[in-house]
Amino acid sequence: MRNRLTIASVLASGALAAWSAAVAAPLRIQVPADIRSLDPGVNRDNNTDGVVLHMVEGLVAYGEDATPKPLLAERVDVSPDGLSYTFRLRRGVKFHNGADLTSADVLWSWNRYMDPRTDWRCLSDFDGRGSVKVTSVTAPDAASVVFSLEKPTALFLTALSRTDCGMTGILHRDSVRADGSFDRPVGTGPFKFGAWKRGEFVRLDRFADYAALPGKRDGYTGAKRPLVDEVRFLVVPDPATARTGVMSGAIDIMPDLDSSAMTELKDDKRADLSVIPNMGLVGLIMQTRDPVLGNVTLRRAVAAAIDKPEIVAAATEGFGKPNGSVVPTLSSYHGKVQDEDIAYDPAAARALVAASGYRGETIVMLATKRYPSSFNTAVVSQQMLRAVGLKVEIEVLEWATQLDRYAKGTYQMQAFPYSGRMDPSLSYETIAGPKDRQPRKLWDDPGVQALVDRSMVVSERAERQAIFDALHRRFLADVPMVMLFNGIASGAAGAEVRGYASSPTALPRLWEVSRAPAPPPADPKGPTCSVSP
């Protein structure tokens, strides 16, 4: 407190020039690769989403607990039959070009997304080929928009909020050129587009007229004030270089640390870590059609052979927690039943191996170095499986190859990192399905499929919970996969950065983040490390 007073009095006494110089310097954040485009939800990857979502916003967005909440909408009214969603727009929201947000802009944006020529990656999720079919969108007045659906679904708002869909971001029509091609995002986000130097950086500028929501930061909604004049996403592909940049002050924020960076930076005064669990899933997936692993007894043996706390400690530097269910620990649907798991019991595992009739066949586990936590998982679990008598070899593939093997189902076992699914239905939908038509599916069981389909339609919470509980118990019995832990989002911010926190989507957020002048040298600033459970 005394220190803060000192800073305040120094500022008041005229050292403002130095302070404002510090504020004027751009906030520099590392991205591991260049972005693919500026077009939300079209030509994108996670990295691109992380940049673009600073400029565009949707009607609804994920909160910290991964549930969709209003953002550009003031509120959302759902009709009793679940077929009609009415979005009331917030007043006073402006686009980057100064125009006011109206329902006409929402209609224009939606129609652009639904035009196949736009190549919106989520088109098939809303045109009836996926879980949702939007039959019409109308604007009864300038401040409201009504979406009508063909069938009720529990997932409509979740789908609209998806970060990989660009949050279905509302754009002004100035975003496209006269010929209809995309130019740059003119959105409502806290930052507006500045410059993009390919292969080097993307610069975004503060949007002074941003209409901020009151309250606290909440996932991708809540308070989102831009507190710095300029942010720069620097392309730094090598994590070791980026780490050096954080320590030298050349980079302010490194949003995604691997485990070696966490060990090094957690004791370093020059950086603060922010580590939270995210919605990603890391597990050992097994091909149930494999001659060896098709045997459910053997798959149970695999599950019993894995010491999850040990793996999680090794793969996440002690920051993660084991989770035996595909329902993420963060999810409000993760309850007591989801905590049930197959216990680590090497003796039992050995007995199961013997009972399964396993005759020493080699089992190949695929892994990639692209995602260090899943790679470490592979190395550690291999030793555990060997300890119970399974002959497991690791084959290290580059990510595109591993993903291809996953999509084709041509593998025995993989240490696989799934990106976050924001609803348990989507987690189950990812793994359950008919292998004949979709070889990437893990769990081919019509009964399970019916339960998953049902969970997408019912919106009553207790009923959904009951479905997820039943699914989890069947999951433990069939073991199509040994679920290990949820990914962690761990970012590091330089000591001068104030207010940075990792998000459950694992994408960086630069709103509500500022840069303070460096504390006086006398200030004993110990290592800080915030870990939310």
Add this chain to the structure above:
Amino acid sequence: MRGRAVRLPPLNALIGGVLIGTLLVVAGVGALWTPYDPLRLSFRSKLAAPSAAFWLGTDEFGRDVLSRLMAGAAASVWIAVLTVTLAVVVGTVVGLFSGYMRGWVDRVVMAFNDALLAFPGILLALGLLAVVGANKYGIILALGLAYTPSVARIVRGTVLSLREREFIAASRVMGNSEAFTMVRHILPNCVAPLTVLATSMFGYVLLAESALSFLGLGVPPPAPTWGNMLAGSRPYIGQAMWLGIFPGLCISLTLLGINLLGDAVRDKLDPRMRGTR
């Protein structure tokens, strides 16, 4: 210095011999016995500095570095030897053939050779590893193929410059067949540059394997090789320098040994050296 009266084995042969001898012994012992199980994980002793219990420290999984170095010696040497042999044999045949025939044969062969040379090793490795599988032999094939064109080009260059010499013309005048001339007179003259190239390549292979690991394509763990140990040590360079120093030093010393020994062997084999010593 060219005509010493009393000749001990030259210094380069001596140092090289000792280094390579040590390497072979370590690789032999490492294949049979190591102080600890090189694959055993121990999270209680992660990244331990060198100590009485772990002479060279432990890695990020708590595995003993000394044991891994010993076990890795055999794998690394095997990969390097096979790769270099593959590249030298294929490259020499291609280079000799192309350089001696000249004319359109040479042009066609060199067109293919240059095309292969222009291929970045990583793409070749990616393609072959995908087809053969990400294992030792995939790497040997990929690297061997990647180095073949350099060998071919060097051999061809030597042949081109030798063709103008009197003794080749003499051999032809004496009625020797082309093939005989090639093997008897030209091949021995390629030995010197090839020895240099092969010994350098030996080093490149150890390092290329490391670079492939760095890019996520090397010999899969847990099987240690010096290359993947060196690549894996990189994220810990600030916290545990020894992780990279020791495998790096092993690669350096092996290279030094093989280069010195290579020089000594070349001195013995080079036809023009017979008689001068």
Add this chain to the structure above:
Amino acid sequence: MLRFALTRIVMAVPTLLIVAVSVFVLIRLIPGDPASLMLGDLATPASLADLRTRLGLDQSLPVQFAIWFGNLLRGDFGVSINSQEPILPLIVSRFWISAQIVLVAVLLASLAAVPAGVVAAWKQDASLDIGLVALATLLLSIPTFWLGLLLLLFFGLKLGWLPVVGYVSIGDDPWRGVLYLVMPVTTLFLHEIGVLLRMARASTLEVLRLDYITHARAKGLSETAVLWRHAFRNAFGPTWTLIGLVLGNLLGGIAVVETVFTIPGLGRLLVDSIFARDYPVIQGCLLFVALTYVLVNLVIDLCYPIFDPRVTAQ
């Protein structure tokens, strides 16, 4: 001379054709395609089919090749799947960045390594020779990704003399641009010294054994004169060929250095494109590298007679 150059250029056409066809086939043999990578593990069959159609990946391979090659003949390299940028300008701008690093590093390395190699050969088997060979071997055996990071930690972080991340083009700001290039050039320079010193030493050793050196010595020329006037000039030939190889290899293999020092060069473009399966960019890059390679080696071969009078360019 002119005829030789023209023949070589004509001969380069089949080489480039071979590269074009084989790269096209090889990258499609590698599992994984750009559409499934773009959609990741969230792909649905419908979204995957849409994207594959848009990227033209649903057509048969010969048709894809015909389209690409036809455009190529009209000078159109296509656009990147990844970034939608036109490929030729992209490659040329990236190439210039890589080339300045490679050329400076190889030039400096040749200036240091060739004389050192000649001296080592002259003092063969003496401790100076063994010392130089040991130094070259040590430099050769430090991987660039390791050496680069070490330099970064020391000069960037510990001493704070040089910038750690980012890139400024020399054209935009010459002084800062040079600062950003110091560490990557040093890394490559140290590595290439190891390569070139050993080659220069070996070629000089060859030459020192030849009769005319003995003659020169017998004529009573001083050792220094023999070495520089006769040995060095002749020994430079094979080294010169190697410099050509090194230049060619480096343009393809500079990716690691560019990754460590965040330099947006051609090597990184190629590696990123391979990992992202950005087919048109990989194809474009490889054709371009092959063309450069052919030209570099043509220049090297044209210069060869200057260093080795026994070979005539024909």
